[in-house]
Amino acid sequence: MLNVIRPDGNGVSATDRGLAYGDGLFETIRMRGRQAVLRSYHLDRMVADAGRLGIPVERSDLDAEISRSGCDLASQYGDDWVLKLVLTRGSGGRGYRSPVECEPSLIVTSSLMPILPPPGGVVAALSKFPLTVNPRLAGIKTLNRLEQVMASREFSGEEFELIMANADGQLLEGTRTNLIIRMKGEWVTPPVESLAVAGVMRQFALECLRASGHTIREQIIQPALLSSPGLRGLYLVNSVMGIVAVRRLGSVDLPVDDGLETICDPLKTLE
Amino acid sequence: MLNVIRPDGNGVSATDRGLAYGDGLFETIRMRGRQAVLRSYHLDRMVADAGRLGIPVERSDLDAEISRSGCDLASQYGDDWVLKLVLTRGSGGRGYRSPVECEPSLIVTSSLMPILPPPGGVVAALSKFPLTVNPRLAGIKTLNRLEQVMASREFSGEEFELIMANADGQLLEGTRTNLIIRMKGEWVTPPVESLAVAGVMRQFALECLRASGHTIREQIIQPALLSSPGLRGLYLVNSVMGIVAVRRLGSVDLPVDDGLETICDPLKTLE
Numbered sequence: 177m178l179n180v181i182r183p184d185g186n187g188v189s190a191t192d193r194g195l196a197y198g199d200g201l202f203e204t205i206r207m208r209g210r211q212a213v214l215r216s217y218h219l220d221r222m223v224a225d226a227g228r229l230g231i232p233v234e235r236s237d238l239d240a241e242i243s244r245s246g247c248d249l250a251s252q253y254g255d256d257w258v259l260k261l262v263l264t265r266g267s268g269g270r271g272y273r274s275p276v277e278c279e280p281s282l283i284v285t286s287s288l289m290p291i292l293p294p295p296g297g298v299v300a301a302l303s304k305f306p307l308t309v310n311p312r313l314a315g316i317k318t319l320n321r322l323e324q325v326m327a328s329r330e331f332s333g334e335e336f337e338l339i340m341a342n343a344d345g346q347l348l349e350g351t352r353t354n355l356i357i358r359m360k361g362e363w364v365t366p367p368v369e370s371l372a373v374a375g376v377m378r379q380f381a382l383e384c385l386r387a388s389g390h391t392i393r394e395q396i397i398q399p400a401l402l403s404s405p406g407l408r409g410l411y412l413v414n415s416v417m418g419i420v421a422v423r424r425l426g427s428v429d430l431p432v433d434d435g436l437e438t439i440c441d442p443l444k445t446l447e
Numbered sequence: 448m449l450n451v452i453r454p455d456g457n458g459v460s461a462t463d464r465g466l467a468y469g470d471g472l473f474e475t476i477r478m479r480g481r482q483a484v485l486r487s488y489h490l491d492r493m494v495a496d497a498g499r500l501g502i503p504v505e506r507s508d509l510d511a512e513i514s515r516s517g518c519d520l521a522s523q524y525g526d527d528w529v530l531k532l533v534l535t536r537g538s539g540g541r542g543y544r545s546p547v548e549c550e551p552s553l554i555v556t557s558s559l560m561p562i563l564p565p566p567g568g569v570v571a572a573l574s575k576f577p578l579t580v581n582p583r584l585a586g587i588k589t590l591n592r593l594e595q596v597m598a599s600r601e602f603s604g605e606e607f608e609l610i611m612a613n614a615d616g617q618l619l620e621g622t623r624t625n626l627i628i629r630m631k632g633e634w635v636t637p638p639v640e641s642l643a644v645a646g647v648m649r650q651f652a653l654e655c656l657r658a659s660g661h662t663i664r665e666q667i668i669q670p671a672l673l674s675s676p677g678l679r680g681l682y683l684v685n686s687v688m689g690i691v692a693v694r695r696l697g698s699v700d701l702p703v704d705d706g707l708e709t710i711c712d713p714l715k716t717l718e
Contacts, residue, residue: 181461183461186457186458187457187458187459187460187461188458188459188460188461188463188466189458189459190452190454190458190459190533190554190555190556191556192459192466193596194466195459195463195465195466195533195535195554195590196473196533196590196592197469197590197591197592197593197595197596198468198469198590198591198592198593199592199593199596202467229593229597230600262461262466262467264466265596270561271561271599271623272592272595272596272598272599272622272623273599273600273602274596274599274600283461283466284461285461285462290541290542305583306581306582306583307581308579308580308581309579310577310578310579310594311577311614312576312577312597313593313594313597318593319466319467319468319469319593320468320469320591320592320593320594321467321468321469321470321543321591322468322469322470322500322584322589322590322591323581323584323591324468324543325464325468325470325536325543325545326500326583326584327543328542328543328544328545329501329544329545331544343582351542351543352542352543
């Protein structure tokens with residue numbers, strides 16, 4: 177039985193495991209009026225990853241909640257707003273041990289769209305905060321996001337995004353975005369098993385690229401790749417803002433084009 | 448300004464960052480009536496680690512809350528009970544980015560003492576779930592405890608504790624305990640910088656050992672150490688249950704004595 181907590185109701189129990197341990201996961205969904213952009217991608221991911229964590233949930237319950245929230249909340253916003261679903265293992269169990277009978281919490285919140293950057297590309301920098309990825313949790317948008325919080329303390333005002341590396345210095349992802357790199361002749365992105373969060377927009381963009389006949393290589397990114405003469409562009413992607421090109425990384429200017437945006441527009445999926 | 452949420456009040460805000468990202472830390476304190484065992488150790492650790500996370504808190508506010516909770520809650524329990532303090536960065540901020548003006552939440556809950564094992568040592572097993580430690584967060588009892596939750600799903604009924612290893616197979620700690628190993632002539636424990644959680648009881652036990660003239664070596668534990676002929680005992684320690692000896696790890700019987708309990712009794716600090 178899903179315990180739904182909506183914005184107008186009571187708060188979250190002080191014993192909810194989502195608070196106590198980050199025992200849960202979330203989806204951040206771009207909304208257009210009552211419609212959810214990339215809806216099936218978000219639903220599929222939440223159900224699959226809840227399964228990996230052993231949190232029982234029905235796709236139909238999540239789907240119904242998106243519809244209900246769309247109806248209830250859309251009038252508060254203009255056309256574009258953001259719906260967030262947090263699914264936790266609920267309360268109970270002894271310490272870290274899961275309760276035998278699990279009553280998950282689904283906490284629904286909403287917010288304005290963030291300010292999208294102007295065209296022409298953004299400035300990014302490398303974070304000094306290392307990113308660790310547990311191979312058993314790779315790719316899952318769990319509530320354990322303290323590393324992204326700590327990296328985000330480095331924002332100084334100029335950067336649109338901070339890019340995080342693992343202990344070996346390999347580039348993995350931004351604090352809130354995935355990386356897709358255009359090289360001469362192919363596109364490169366780190367593989368899911370290396371990532372903290374495997375984004376829905378990353379998945380959609382790769383599908384668009386493949387459908388358009390482009391070659392994709394999923395491989396770990398060495399920083400040197402971004403100084404390579406074959407580099408054609410570095411893109412940051414997430415489902416709220418879509419695709420943003422990086423015009424400068426640290427002190428290095430990068431080539432910019434709108435190639436990926438041309439190939440891949442998630443808003444078209446609403447038609 | 449600290450926003451204190453007590454057991455009899457409203458719940459936690461749906462936008463609290465402790466829920467959204469595990470953006471916070473906690474202390475689990477053994478209580479004897481109104482008294483907190485190892486009180487100054489818990490206070491010192493929470494203040495120091497809140498500082499590492501950049502969450503502003505006054506030691507005096509935490510101290511006052513322990514006293515208040517001791518008075519309010521002790522009568523519900525027998526002599527022995529458990530007080531839990533959860534400190535989060537509160538609500539606010541854009542996404543992972545911290546709010547400029549931070550209003551931390553302090554969430555207070557309590558529970559019965561867990562059932563302590565009978566003397567003679569317990570059975571433990573090695574967890575299959577790897578433990579990753581971000582070097583910048585090493586030792587901190589943050590709210591990002593999903594790995595301990597996932598490892599704990601392996602409890603099958605017989606084991607008192609599951610011991611977690613890193614990706615290299617080196618033994619780090621139990622899901623809810625630290626490891627102290629007695630060898631012929633010295634005591635061995637993994638160093639703080641290798642740990643997910645550096646426990647208060649671990650610290651107290653090491654201080655007792657040093658004060659009694661024992662030699663301590665802080666080093667990474669290779670599993671082979673536990674089959675070594677020099678092994679005299681494997682102890683699991685945490686501040687709620689104190690010290691527990693392991694009589695069997697997986698299929699391997701281990702020597703058991705009450706040496707560490709003799710050297711080190713946190714309840715004596717209440718006198």
